[in-house]
Amino acid sequence: MILGGLVISFIMHAIVPFPEHDHPRIFDHLVTLIITIIVWEGNLRIDYLLNKKHPWEKNAMSRVALQLPISLTYSIIGIMIPMFISMYLFDNFVCTIPIMRREDVATSSTIIGLMVTSILLSTEIGIQFFTKWKKSLVEIEHYKAETLQAQLQNLKNQINPHFLFNNLSVLSSLVYKDQDKAVDFINQLSKVYRYLLDNRNSELVTLENELTFINSYIYLLQIRFDTNIHFKIDVETEFLHKLIPPLSMQILIENAIKHNEISNDLPLTISIHIYENQLVVSNNLQLRTNHEPSSKTGLQNIKDRYKHFTERELEIIEIENNFVVKIPLLNN
Numbered sequence: 001m002i003l004g005g006l007v008i009s010f011i012m013h014a015i016v017p018f019p020e021h022d023h024p025r026i027f028d029h030l031v032t033l034i035i036t037i038i039v040w041e042g043n044l045r046i047d048y049l050l051n052k053k054h055p056w057e058k059n060a061m062s063r064v065a066l067q068l069p070i071s072l073t074y075s076i077i078g079i080m081i082p083m084f085i086s087m088y089l090f091d092n093f094v095c096t097i098p099i100m101r102r103e104d105v106a107t108s109s110t111i112i113g114l115m116v117t118s119i120l121l122s123t124e125i126g127i128q129f130f131t132k133w134k135k136s137l138v139e140i141e142h143y144k145a146e147t148l149q150a151q152l153q154n155l156k157n158q159i160n161p162h163f164l165f166n167n168l169s170v171l172s173s174l175v176y177k178d179q180d181k182a183v184d185f186i187n188q189l190s191k192v193y194r195y196l197l198d199n200r201n202s203e204l205v206t207l208e209n210e211l212t213f214i215n216s217y218i219y220l221l222q223i224r225f226d227t228n229i230h231f232k233i234d235v236e237t238e239f240l241h242k243l244i245p246p247l248s249m250q251i252l253i254e255n256a257i258k259h260n261e262i263s264n265d266l267p268l269t270i271s272i273h274i275y276e277n278q279l280v281v282s283n284n285l286q287l288r289t290n291h292e293p294s295s296k297t298g299l300q301n302i303k304d305r306y307k308h309f310t311e312r313e314l315e316i317i318e319i320e321n322n323f324v325v326k327i328p329l330l331n332n
Contacts, residue, residue, distance in 0.1 A: 035078065035079055035082045035083065038078040038082060039074075039075050039078045042074050042075075042078055043071050043074065043075065043120055043124075046070055046071055046074060047067065047124055050063065050066065050070075054066060064125065072114060075114060076110065076114070079110055080110070143308050146304055146305075166224060167185075167189055167220055170185065170220075170223055170224050171185055171186065171189070174223070184219075185220065185223055188216040188220055191213070191216040192213065192216050192217055192220065195209075195212075195246075199246040203245070203305075203309075204243040204244065204245060204246070204309070204330065205243065205245075206240065206241055206242070206243060207235065207239055207241070207242045207243070207244060207279070207329065208240035208241070210244060210246065210247075210248070210249055211233070211235060211249075213250070214233075214249050214250065214253070218231050221253075221257070225268075227264075228263055228264060228267050228268065229257075229262055230268070230269045230270070231270050231271075231272070232269065232271040232272070232273075233271075233273070234271075234272070234273040234274075235272065235274055235279075236274060239274050239277075239329060241332070242329035242330060243330040243331070243332065244279060244327060244330065245302060245305040248279075248302050248327055249272065249279070249281060251298040251299075251302060252281040252298070252302075252325050252327075253270055254298065255298050255299070256268065256270055256281075256323070259287060259288060260284075260285065260286050260287060260288065261286045261287070261288055266286050268283060268284065268286070269283065269284050270282070271283070275326070277329050278326040278327060278329060279326070279327050280324060281325050281327075282322055282323065282324040282325070283322070283323055284321060284322060285318070285319075285321050285322055285323045299314065302314060302327060306327070306328065310328055310330060312328040314327055314328075
């Protein structure tokens, strides 16, 4: 800022020389330096405040449209007030400045000040874009790594060999008891794995597609557990176009089955509905007597994927007789 102020001061005196007088030239340099510091520091503060409420990454064009008039207006005020004060002091303590010269100085000071502000804003905007671009590259690589880990975790912990083993056991008994139902079971099982294959690399899927998959998944569970498991699904059609990470509902349903008793005496009820633009999955809480402490791997899996798309977080509510998870619904 000091160097910039001195450069501006020499430029001003080269363009609009003051009348000859005996006062030290340092007075002119000092005034220009003060104006430069006021304009420079003020614009940096404006940029800092706007970063909090209108960050560059949200809408760069609206940020430029907002910051430019604010900064230029501040710069004009920051130039004119100190300049008129300095002229008043100059007139009273050094010598009277001619009216024409006064106007030349005011015009030149304003033009140079606005040019400096424009250069400063251009530099600041360029730095902001470069910084955000560099940061985004790092985040993309980080996200790719976490996505691969999440996909691997899904394969290892959610759609695991036990799932296939259990369903093959159910299928083997159905073949002898009810061949028509066995055919339906095979069709639904194939739909489940088709969905897994089709969306294994997808970051987000529509709620409608996820529900179609869940219906096939639920069919398999109800054949396996019979009347010991119940599902209540109430999702309005207006939310079907919303997006969620694939397998989110399946992870929550699998968690409920994994950690709770399921029997004739203790049937498990799982509810799926929408509340305040969130998908709510809840179940009655009847923990297994020999259950192991939950590692919460499935929930962490969903959290890790969500944080790349929204600042909204999962809500996990555990009360005496109920376990509720609320996951945000995302827009296109």
